Amino acid sequence: MKQFMTSSLLFCLVIIAAMYEKGNSQVWNYRNGEPDGPEKWYVKYPHCGGVMQSPIDIVSSQAIYSPALTSLNFSDYLMSKGDNFTLSNRGGRMVQLVYSGTPIYLLGGGLPTAYKLVQLHFHWGANQYLGSEHYMDGKSFPMEVHLVHRQVQLANFSVAQELPYGLAVVGFFFQMSERNNTKYDQLLKYFHNIVKPDTATEVESFQLTDLLPANLDSMDYYRYFGSLTTPPCYESVIWTVSTSYIPISESQINLFRNLQNENLNNFVNGYRPIQDSNHRIVTTTLQDYPSSASLTHIQLHFLLICVFIVALYIY
Numbered sequence: 001m002k003q004f005m006t007s008s009l010l011f012c013l014v015i016i017a018a019m020y021e022k023g024n025s026q027v028w029n030y031r032n033g034e035p036d037g038p039e040k041w042y043v044k045y046p047h048c049g050g051v052m053q054s055p056i057d058i059v060s061s062q063a064i065y066s067p068a069l070t071s072l073n074f075s076d077y078l079m080s081k082g083d084n085f086t087l088s089n090r091g092g093r094m095v096q097l098v099y100s101g102t103p104i105y106l107l108g109g110g111l112p113t114a115y116k117l118v119q120l121h122f123h124w125g126a127n128q129y130l131g132s133e134h135y136m137d138g139k140s141f142p143m144e145v146h147l148v149h150r151q152v153q154l155a156n157f158s159v160a161q162e163l164p165y166g167l168a169v170v171g172f173f174f175q176m177s178e179r180n181n182t183k184y185d186q187l188l189k190y191f192h193n194i195v196k197p198d199t200a201t202e203v204e205s206f207q208l209t210d211l212l213p214a215n216l217d218s219m220d221y222y223r224y225f226g227s228l229t230t231p232p233c234y235e236s237v238i239w240t241v242s243t244s245y246i247p248i249s250e251s252q253i254n255l256f257r258n259l260q261n262e263n264l265n266n267f268v269n270g271y272r273p274i275q276d277s278n279h280r281i282v283t284t285t286l287q288d289y290p291s292s293a294s295l296t297h298i299q300l301h302f303l304l305i306c307v308f309i310v311a312l313y314i315y
């Protein structure tokens with residue numbers, strides 16, 4: 001009996017030690033210059049030092065038009081009313097809205113298969129000049145929302161996040177607005193419940209499309225292959241970055257900034273700095289930007305005209 005007790009106790013201690021280890025394994029923050037800051041994530045999370053990391057600066061003039069990028073189908077997002085949402089301040093590092101109702105599938109958009117919505121979360125800054133993760137032509141935005149989906153046929157998020165194309169994340173930039181975006185009130189009215197880190201609250205459900213731009217079915221976007229923007233930074237994400245913005249007012253974004261981080265300070269600047277694109281190809285639904293091939297074509301025409309003028313001058 002004594003031997004049984006001793007071995008049971010030892011077993012419990014091993015489990016507790018393993019849980020403690022796991023609980024403390026997520027050691028990272030967004031503060032540049034600190035040992036656990038973004039430049040050092042790769043030390044504990046080697047994938048963060050990979051060559052297909054996110055976010056990136058999207059250079060519109062280098063993006064290549066692709067007819068394969070059809071409209072994204074967000075129609076399932078209309079069905080979220082009546083289902084369950086949980087809003088949480090996760091360790092003072094992320095504000096996340098987890099969805100657990102009737103499955104919502106993201107379809108179309110040149111995605112290889114259907115992707116199921118898991119959660120959406122936000123990245124924001126201390127002022128209106130920073131906060132987004134992705135940049136557009138060298139410019140950042142005050143906030144960015146990420147809709148995180150996993151491949152529907154994979155067992156769960158943990159499995160999907162480690163496999164190439166396992167996740168599809170759609171990002172939208174925010175733009176400062178003089179007026180409140182009143183559709184956000186149905187989410188922001190719960191923020192007083194999640195001021196402290198590691199707090200959560202149930203949210204009365206609403207149509208998730210209310211949080212997104214109006215023209216979802218016809219929106220233009222950029223597409224590239226990258227990674228999770230938080231450790232462990234797995235390179236498993238098909239990124240879609242929309243060109244349609246979400247308006248938000250200063251007083252509304254201040255509700256995000258007034259949340260607390262793990263040190264009980266204002267939780268701001270929760271974004272990863274941009275990563276080297278390493279010559280990754282970014283495709284787009286936009287046809288306006290001349291590709292490098294057509295630029296060469298224009299340059300050739302210009303050269304021919306110059307030769308013609310010089311020839312006229314000589315003869």
Ligand SMILES: [Zn+2]
Nearest residue numbers: 121123146229
């Ligand atoms: Zn994110």
